[in-house]
Amino acid sequence: MRLATFVRPGGLPEPGVVVGDELIPLNAAGFGCTISVIAGGAAALQKAASVTGPRIPLSSVKLMAPIPRPPKIVCVGLNYRDHAIESNMPIPSIPTIFTKFATSVVGPGDTVVLPKKTAQPDYEAEFAFVIGKGGRNIPAGSWHNHVFGYMNVNDVSARDIQLATSQWVMGKTFDTFCPMGPWIVTADEIADPHNLDISITVSGEVLQHSNTRHLIFPIPTLIEYLSSVFTLEPGDVVSTGTPAGVGFARKPPRFLRQGDEMIVKVEGLGELRNPVTCE
DSSP: OEEEEEEOTTOOOEEEEEETTEEEEOGGGTOOSHHHHHHTHHHHHHHHHTOOOOOEEGGGSEEOOSSSSOSOEEEEESOBHHHHHHTTOOOOSSOEEEEOOGGGEEOTTOOEEEOTTOSOEEOOEEEEEEEOSOBSSOOGGGGGGGEEEEEEEEOOEEHHHHTTSSOOHHHHOSTTOEEEEEEEEEGGGOSOTTSOEEEEEETTEEEEEEEGGGBSSOHHHHHHHHHTTSOBOTTOEEEOOOOSOOGGGSSSOOOOOTTOEEEEEETTSOEEEEEEEEO
């Protein structure tokens, strides 16, 4: 199932199931938002999947980020060996974790605004998983029970702000710096999340292309590690890191600029397209 958040002209955000080029709204089934589906567990998922109300064309609505205000956005840095090498940083022995704030979230088609404060805005194609059943101290072997689904994320980064200190958050969480979507694909639709092609195209040029099998810390490890420190909640988004090919590591560097269009594609999850403009 592909779970989305959308807005009809003049309306408010509502959840829906994407079927082909149409949407089945879920409000009439008692779901006010995507998190209400996610938090409802197997019964809610089955109810959402069985809704048979009127369909509306995707072209008639505006898709938003699937979870417009995630409870938490947890990001994993340096989680591909080739990216750590190109960044001239040690291969991590434990996950490198930072966060982005919910104010950075935008949806498919939304414009990423490059702030005046940075001269080094960069792109990062990422594969994210969404927590379904929450918990604390979750063993790695139980990871399947806690993943609701998967989606594309673009971890847009201001490198000069990020690398000015040892703490990365300020360079990662400018407004519009966390595009997500276009929808969440439920876990049952993805046979092996650790074998998916991942890429980003910027203004027609493929700048990153890898596979999630190259993750240093896979999903089971991340769930066990994160939940050993804090409670994972329904709707939390965990973005698993980016492969090599980012702009600041290229020679010469290739930073984002006015008029660019970024397209993040993770196999089976659709395309996340976002234009770029300057503040």
